[in-house]
Amino acid sequence: MEMIIISIVASLIAGGVLAWLGMRHLANSKYNSLIREAEKEAEVVKKNKLLEVKEKFLHLQADLEKQVSQRNAKLQSTEAKLKQKEMTVAQRQEELQRKNGEVEVIKENLAAQLELIEKKKQEIEKKKQELEKMHQSEIEHLEAISGLSADEARERLIDSLKDTAKADAAAYVNDIVEEAKMTANKEAKKIVIQSIQRVATETAIENSITVFHIDSDEIKGRIIGREGRNIRALEAATGIEIVVDDTPEAIVLSGFDPVRREIARLALHQLVQDGRIHPARIEEVVNKVKKQVEEEVIETGKRTTIDLGVHGLHPELIRMIGKMKYRSSYGQNLLQHARETANLCSVMASELGLNPKKAKRAGLLHDIGKVPDDEPELPHAILGMKLCEKYKEKPDISNAVGAHHDEMEMQTLLAPIVQVCDAISGARPGARREIVEAYIKRLNDLEQLALAYPGVVKTYAIQAGRELRVIVGADKIDDKETENLSNEIAKKIQDEMTYPGQVKITVIRETRAVSYAK
Secondary structure, eight states, X not given: OHHHHHXXXXXHHHHHHHHHHHHHHHHHHHHHHHHHHHHHHHHHHHHHXXXXXXXXXXXXXXXXXXXXXXXXXXHHHHHHHHHHHHHHHHHHHHHHHHHHHHHHHHHHHXXXXXXXXXXXXXXXXXXXXXXXXXXXXXXXXHHHHHSSOHHHHHHHHHHHHHHHHHHXXXXXXXXXXXXXXXXXXXXXXXXXXXXXXXXXXXXXXXXXXXXXXXXXXXXXXXXXXXXXXXXXXXXXXXXXXXXXXXXXXXXXXXXXXXXXXXXXXXXXXXXHHHOOOSHHHHHHHHHHHHHHHHHHHHHHHHHHHHHHTOOOOOHHHHHHHHHGGGOEETTXXXXXXHHHHHHHHHHHHHHTXXXXXXXXXXXXXXXXXGSOSSOOSSOHHHHXXXXXXXXXXXXXXXXXXXXTTSSSOOOSTXXXXXXXXXXXXXXXTTXXXXXXXXXXXXXXXXXXXXHTSTTEEEEEEEGGGTEXXXXXXXXXXXXXXXXXXXXXXXXXXXXHXXXXXXXXXXXXXXXXXXOOOO
């Protein structure tokens, strides 16, 4: 029995050992298969990584080759420019050497001419001394005959000639004035064209700033932005300097281009109203406002030409007429000045029996050279003429535009009409601003100029310097001399002073008798 039990236990133990050995063998086989799979995956990952590294290396190599080629191209262009500059410098050196040679020749010629002039000067001095000796001997001879010295004889002769000349001049002036009054109707056309041809020459006050009002000073910080990025973006987009200082509830927009200032003002107004102020929004709003202002400029030009009845203008000329709205000349709005000049030209041409439509067209376009898209170094009248020729205006219109400041020859009667009407529009009282100090100085100069004449008691500059009243003493100057004095003062003002329009000189001489009844 015991043997049976022992055999059973032994068989059980043997079976357990066999089962354990089988499980161990199975575990080892699974372990080996997992290791093999892991090695395969690692190999795949390794290959993928190698491929990625190779791809990145190829991309970097291509970028590097591209940069190297760009730098080589820049170096080649730089070398070409340097070679061109070297050639230019060499040419200039040759030219300078040639000019130096010419200068040396000119110096030699000048030296020879100076020697010749010096010899002739010496000969002239000798002859002059001989003439002085002869003149002195003649004077001594005449003094001995007449019994008067040379100075006394000269003073008597000058006094007699002076009185005679004054009387003759006054009579001659009166005759001319009477003849002009009698022939006024016949000479009207010449007088209208030739009499008013002086233009204003004072320094103008050009508006170069625009003040933008804000509701509170808190908005200034938003306009400036973090580290000033908003204000820099606004200045870069508009080309206008924006001054934010301690002035309460105000921002100053500074710039010489009125159109740009208007664009900056409108853009700033929209940004403040919208509340969203950042560089991207600023650029968007500025571009939008530029289109709006350009459309308004074209609309203003079209409306102006329709109001004046001027048809057939080129679209570019119409756009430039619209730009005049944002330009001032001597403080006078350029578009208003052009409209006024056009109407004056039409009226004057009608009075003279010329074509009023052509005159109005020339008057409207006469200052078109003040609003070009670029800034060539030409006078505005010549530039305006070139623009008219470019956009197919007729030759008489172009000549009237180019000659209204006497910078070229007038070829038709339209040119003096435009010149006269331009002067009338600019010289009328209140049309153009003047610096206060210059205005007061001009009035004082007028009064002091008249006070310098003998017999003048008081002077008054009135009508904004366009009339001068001169009070003279009745016991010092007679009626004839008052006319001479008026003419002399007028001539001296024309020669020595600069002023718009014309100045009327009125000389007043009166006698008063005063008595008292007791």
